[in-house]
Structures are given as C-alpha cells and as structure tokens.
Amino acid sequence: MFRIGEFSRLARVSCRLLRYYDQLGLFSPGTVDDETGYRYYHASQLARLNRILVLKELGLSLEQIGEVIDERDLSADKLRAMLLERRSEAEQRVAEEIARLRRIESRIDEIDGGGEIGADDVVIRSEPGFAFLCTRRTVSSFDEARAVVGALVKAAPQKLSPRDLGRFVVIVHSPEFEPDAIDAELGYSLVRPDALADVELALPDGGRARVRQVEPVESMATCVRVGLPEDAHAGALAIARRLAADGYTLCGPNREVFLRGPDPRAPEQAVVEMQYPVRPRT
Amino acid sequence: MFRIGEFSRLARVSCRLLRYYDQLGLFSPGTVDDETGYRYYHASQLARLNRILVLKELGLSLEQIGEVIDERDLSADKLRAMLLERRSEAEQRVAEEIARLRRIESRIDEIDGGGEIGADDVVIRSEPGFAFLCTRRTVSSFDEARAVVGALVKAAPQKLSPRDLGRFVVIVHSPEFEPDAIDAELGYSLVRPDALADVELALPDGGRARVRQVEPVESMATCVRVGLPEDAHAGALAIARRLAADGYTLCGPNREVFLRGPDPRAPEQAVVEMQYPVRPRT
DNA sequence: GTGAGGCTTGACGCTACGTCAAGGTCAAGT
DNA sequence: ACTTGACCTTGACGTAGCGTCAAGCCTCAC
Numbered sequence: 001m002f003r004i005g006e007f008s009r010l011a012r013v014s015c016r017l018l019r020y021y022d023q024l025g026l027f028s029p030g031t032v033d034d035e036t037g038y039r040y041y042h043a044s045q046l047a048r049l050n051r052i053l054v055l056k057e058l059g060l061s062l063e064q065i066g067e068v069i070d071e072r073d074l075s076a077d078k079l080r081a082m083l084l085e086r087r088s089e090a091e092q093r094v095a096e097e098i099a100r101l102r103r104i105e106s107r108i109d110e111i112d113g114g115g116e117i118g119a120d121d122v123v124i125r126s127e128p129g130f131a132f133l134c135t136r137r138t139v140s141s142f143d144e145a146r147a148v149v150g151a152l153v154k155a156a157p158q159k160l161s162p163r164d165l166g167r168f169v170v171i172v173h174s175p176e177f178e179p180d181a182i183d184a185e186l187g188y189s190l191v192r193p194d195a196l197a198d199v200e201l202a203l204p205d206g207g208r209a210r211v212r213q214v215e216p217v218e219s220m221a222t223c224v225r226v227g228l229p230e231d232a233h234a235g236a237l238a239i240a241r242r243l244a245a246d247g248y249t250l251c252g253p254n255r256e257v258f259l260r261g262p263d264p265r266a267p268e269q270a271v272v273e274m275q276y277p278v279r280p281r282t
Numbered sequence: 283m284f285r286i287g288e289f290s291r292l293a294r295v296s297c298r299l300l301r302y303y304d305q306l307g308l309f310s311p312g313t314v315d316d317e318t319g320y321r322y323y324h325a326s327q328l329a330r331l332n333r334i335l336v337l338k339e340l341g342l343s344l345e346q347i348g349e350v351i352d353e354r355d356l357s358a359d360k361l362r363a364m365l366l367e368r369r370s371e372a373e374q375r376v377a378e379e380i381a382r383l384r385r386i387e388s389r390i391d392e393i394d395g396g397g398e399i400g401a402d403d404v405v406i407r408s409e410p411g412f413a414f415l416c417t418r419r420t421v422s423s424f425d426e427a428r429a430v431v432g433a434l435v436k437a438a439p440q441k442l443s444p445r446d447l448g449r450f451v452v453i454v455h456s457p458e459f460e461p462d463a464i465d466a467e468l469g470y471s472l473v474r475p476d477a478l479a480d481v482e483l484a485l486p487d488g489g490r491a492r493v494r495q496v497e498p499v500e501s502m503a504t505c506v507r508v509g510l511p512e513d514a515h516a517g518a519l520a521i522a523r524r525l526a527a528d529g530y531t532l533c534g535p536n537r538e539v540f541l542r543g544p545d546p547r548a549p550e551q552a553v554v555e556m557q558y559p560v561r562p563r564t
Numbered sequence: 565g566t567g568a569g570g571c572t573t574g575a576c577g578c579t580a581c582g583t584c585a586a587g588g589t590c591a592a593g594t
Numbered sequence: 595a596c597t598t599g600a601c602c603t604t605g606a607c608g609t610a611g612c613g614t615c616a617a618g619c620c621t622c623a624c
Binding site: 010012042043044046047048050051053054057058059076079080083084086087090091093094097098100101103104105107108111112120121122123125222223224225226259260269271273 | 292294324325326328329330332333335336339340341358361362365366368369372373375376379380382383385386387389390393394402403404405407504505506507508541542551553555
C-alpha cells in the first residue's frame with residue numbers, strides 16, 4: 001500500500017488530482033484510515049487510474065469516463081458512441097484551429113507588410129433574414145437616393161406607423177461600383193414583418209415600394225464605418241483584401257445598413273455597417 | 283443611442299457579454315444614466331466592439347485585447363508578438379487534436395473489430411532518469427533471475443540501507459523475446475542517488491553489481507499488469523498493435539518495474555509496470 | 565522528543581461568460 | 595393617471611479540472 005504522495009509519483013499525477021477523483025467517486029483509494037483520514041492505494045489500482053487517464057486523453061469528460069469505466073460489458077457500445085461524438089468534435093476543432101491559424105498568419109503578414117489596413121473590425125457572422133420595405137432603382141447619386149428615401153418615408157405612414165420601421169438599408173446589386181449608375185434596393189427593414197407582409201406603397205415619382213423577404217445569409221462579413229455615406233466605400237478594397245487573405249470570396253450583393261442617420265443636419269456622423277456576403281474559398 | 287438590448291442585437295452578442303466587458307473596463311457604454319444605471323451605447327461604438335471580437339476570434343485573451351486595443355501606435359509590435367505566440371499555440375493545438383483524432387479513430391476501429399484488446403491502460407508519458415544498481419546477465423528462466431535478485435538484495439546491505447532501494451527493475455536488451463536467453467539488467471532503482479554513485483557489489487556467483495545512471499526517456503508507453511511476472515508478457519502483442527495504430531514505434535529496450543513483489547509467498551499478486559520506449563512515427 | 569516532511573479538509577482562483585433571481589424603469593395602451 | 599409587459603439593474607452561482615495556499619494533525623528517523 002502506498003500513501004498518496006508515493007502513489008502520485010508512481011502515476012505521475014498530482015496529489016490534488018487523486019483527492020479530486022476520490023471526491024468525485026471516480027477513483028478512490030483501496031483503504032482509508034478511519035482515524036487519520038489517510039488514503040492508502042494499492043499498486044494494482046494503478047491500472048484503473050491509467051485507464052482513466054487514457055480516456056481523458058481521448059477527450060472524454062470525467063463524467064463520461066465515470067459512466068463507461070464501471071460497466072464491464074455495456075461499455076463497448078456506450079464508449080463507441082462517446083468516441084464518435086468526440087471524433088466529430090475533434091474534427092471540428094482541427095478545422096477551426098486551422099482557419100484561425102490562417103487568419104493569424106494573414107494578420108502577421110499584414111503587420112510585417114507595414115500597410116495601414118484600416119479594416120480592423122471585419123467580423124464574419126451569420127445574418128438572419130428580414131422583411132424589407134424597399135424600392136429598386138438605378139440611381140446616379142446619393143442625392144437621388146436620399147430623395148427616394150425621403151419620399152418613401154413620407155409615403156409610409158399611410159399604412160404603417162414609424163415604429164414599425166427598422167433601419168435604413170441599401171442592397172447594392174451593381175456588381176462593380178459605378179458611381180453614376182448604381183442598381184440598388186433602397187428601403188427599411190421592418191420590425192413586425194408578419195403584420196405588414198402585403199403593404200405596397202406608391203411613391204410620388206411613380207415608382208412603387210413593396211415588402212419582400214430578404215433571405216438569411218450564412219456568412220456575412222460586416223464592418224462599421226463612421227462618416228459620410230459617400231466615403232463608406234473607401235475601405236472596401238482593404239476589406240476585400242482581408243477577406244481574400246483569410247480565405248473567403250465575395251458571393252452576393254453587398255448591403256449598407258444605416259445604424260445612425262443619414263441625418264441631413266450632420267451627415268458626416270452617419271454610422272453605416274457595410275455587409276458583404278462571403279463563403280469560404282474551397 | 284441604443285439601450286443594451288438593441289445594441290446587443292446589432293452586434294449579435296449577449297447583454298451579459300456587454301455588461302461583463304463593461305465591468306472589465308474593456309468596452310463601456312458611451313453614456314450611463316446616473317439615476318437608473320441604464321447603459322446607453324452609441325452606434326459608432328460598434329466598431330470598437332467588433333475589433334474586440336476579431337481579436338478574440340484570433341485567440342487573444344480579453345486581458346491581451348485590453349492591452350493592445352487602446353495603444354494606438356505601440357500596438358503593432360505588441361500585437362505582432364502576441365500573434366506569434368498565438369500562432370505557435372494554434373499550431374500545437376492542431377497537432378495535438380490531429381494526434382487525438384488518430385487515437386480516437388483507432389479505438390473506434392478496435393471496438394468495431396470486436397477484438398478484446400486488453401490494453402485499456404497504455405499511458406504514454408515522459409520518464410525521468412534514475413540511478414540503477416544493477417547487474418547485466420543473460421538468464422534462461424525467471425527462477426534464475428529471482429536467484430540473482432535474491433543474491434543482490436543480500437549483498438546490498440553491506441554498503442546501503444534497505445530504505446535506499448527503490449523498486450525492482452528489469453531492463454530487457456534482447457530485441458526479441460527468447461525465453462531461454464534473455465539479456466537483461468536486473469536491479470533496484472536508488473532513492474538517494476548522489477550518495478551512492480560509486481557503490482559496487484560483488485555477488486556470490488562471481489558477478490558484480492554497480493550503479494549506473496539510466497537516461498530519461500521522452501516518451502514511454504507504460505502498462506500495468508497484475509499477476510505472475512511470467513505472464514506479464516502476454517499483453518505485449520496487444521500493446522504493440524495499439525502503439526502502432528496510434529502512430530508510435532518502439533525505439534529501445536523495454537523495462538519491467540515491479541510495483542509490488544515479487545513476493546515468494548504470493549507471486550501471482552505481483553504488480554508490474556511494463557515500459558516501452560516509443561517515438562512518434564514520422 | 566523533535567523537526568521535517570507528509571497528510572487532512574476547506575476554500576479560493578482560473579476563463580469567459582450563461583443563467584437565474586429580486587427588484588427598479590420605460591413606453592404604449594387604456 | 596394607471597397598468598402591463600418588456601426591459602433594465604446588480605448580485606450571485608455554475609461551469610471543468612484541477613493548482614495553490616492555509617491551518618492544523620500524523621509519522622518517522624535521529
């Protein structure tokens with residue numbers, strides 16, 4: 001029989017671990033002295049402890065180990081199921097770490113390249129769908145776009161109250177940025193979409209605004225810009241480079257979501273979230 | 283200005299996270315109402331939050347993020363250093379997860395193959411060096427080995443006390459297992475090696491036992507067996523298969539460390555740790 | 565008997581939040 | 595003005611697997 005210190009040296013684990021496993025009921029000493037509380041371990045117990053350590057190395061939780069280690073026959077199926085689960089987790093972790101590694105390396109390269117990148121805040125996330133009260137136009141300037149929006153806002157209260165309007169959103173369909181002919185949907189996301197599914201507005205210039213359902217996007221690169229909407233495109237190139245370096249390609253019409261403004265009195269303080277649908281490059 | 287709920291929806295993070303970051307001083311609302319404690323965030327703050335989320339995605343800790351995000355110029359070098367560190371961590375994690383994945387898959391295959399493997403407790407770890415009072419022989423049986431050991435134990439007390447002796451250890455140099463001609467070192471590990479470096483014993487059969495320093499082994503596959511020492515080899519084949527499946531090859535003389543016994547009165551309860559030096563197969 | 569080292573339980577710490585719980589605020593509707 | 599339901603506040607506990615004290619017994623070789 002060994003006291004805890006020597007047994008811990010045999011097994012190359014800490015005393016704390018042995019006490020902890022004892023506390024969990026996962027691995028208890030063969031004998032405990034009732035008076036002193038001293039734990040005494042038998043050499044043959046090392047086999048069980050090693051089994052526990054092996055299962056832990058495979059990635060099972062102590063709780064899972066407790067479930068499989070005592071059942072002598074049933075454990076094969078149960079263990080197999082756990083291992084299958086662990087395998088997919090491990091595969092996912094490998095993929096994640098590799099992707100992370102790529103991003104880390106591209107950031108290091110950027111810093112070494114010395115270039116101000118100005119795209120520190122490009123976050124990639126999924127984006128839910130939403131109801132979109134919008135009108136599609138080919139506009140030649142921001143002033144024209146603003147006029148359209150103004151008309152839309154004025155026409156809206158006929159059928160819906162202002163609090164139903166969410167954010168001002170532009171979805172840009174022009175594949176390339178051509179300042180004098182931008183094909184875009186302009187409008188507002190809607191807060192209570194189900195109640196407003198069939199709203200349709202006539203605009204003073206003869207156009208129409210209707211509600212359409214915008215599909216969710218699985219991965220959307222987003223980036224926040226503060227300043228004149230006209231300048232918001234300035235960082236687009238840097239963002240595209242960043243996305244390319246991190247292993248993504250653009251795969252759809254980009255959007256601009258106005259978190260603040262555009263307020264006619266302080267247009268330079270508008271806050272716009274640029275959104276670029278992406279997918280991992282194969 | 284947004285209240286915390288709407289801001290959390292904008293940023294796709296939880297309210298709890300925003301409050302937590304506020305508490306850490308990492309990301310605080312633009313305004314806090316003194317009376318109610320309500321947090322109010324400005325749209326433009328989303329840029330900073332996104333920067334934090336990006337750095338977190340790269341694997342930096344919140345503390346590290348706090349260090350780099352506020353310094354405007356110095357941050358490049360500091361960030362670079364952190365990223366280099368993170369890169370090597372990530373590389374290591376990838377390697378570990380891949381190795382783990384391989385072990386998981388080999389276990390699944392074993393279970394599916396249905397074979398009782400009997401090598402549930404093969405642990406791979408590093409093994410420190412130790413001082414070894416031993417004599418090298420070619421023995422033809424376990425009885426002969428026992429005789430040698432007995433002689434050694436009797437000769438020992440001349441120069442050292444029994445408490446200096448550690449465990450009985452056999453290092454087997456025969457590359458293949460040939461029962462009638464085993465080239466082995468037999469002896470005891472020593473507990474206070476520095477005081478005993480030059481001990482040399484004459485054995486009654488004319489042989490000598492001396493102290494040598496056994497080198498540490500970086501990775502040692504170990505497995506505990508309970509039973510007659512003669513039977514301890516039974517699992518060796520299973521262990522070798524397991525090691526091969528997990529991506530290791532044997533790379534040195536194996537050892538047997540007697541954790542209990544061999545006690546002449548109860549030899550079948552001996553506890554032996556089989557040790558096989560291994561190295562990752564390239 | 566005595567000093568050193570070993571053992572006990574208990575408690576806190578770690579990461580980055582998730583999840584209640586008890587109670588104060590806000591804004592729309594009546 | 596009042597209600598009601600959604601929203602906000604702080605505070606506390608839980609997570610996984612132990613590491614690291616801290617205060618106080620136990621053991622044992624000299």
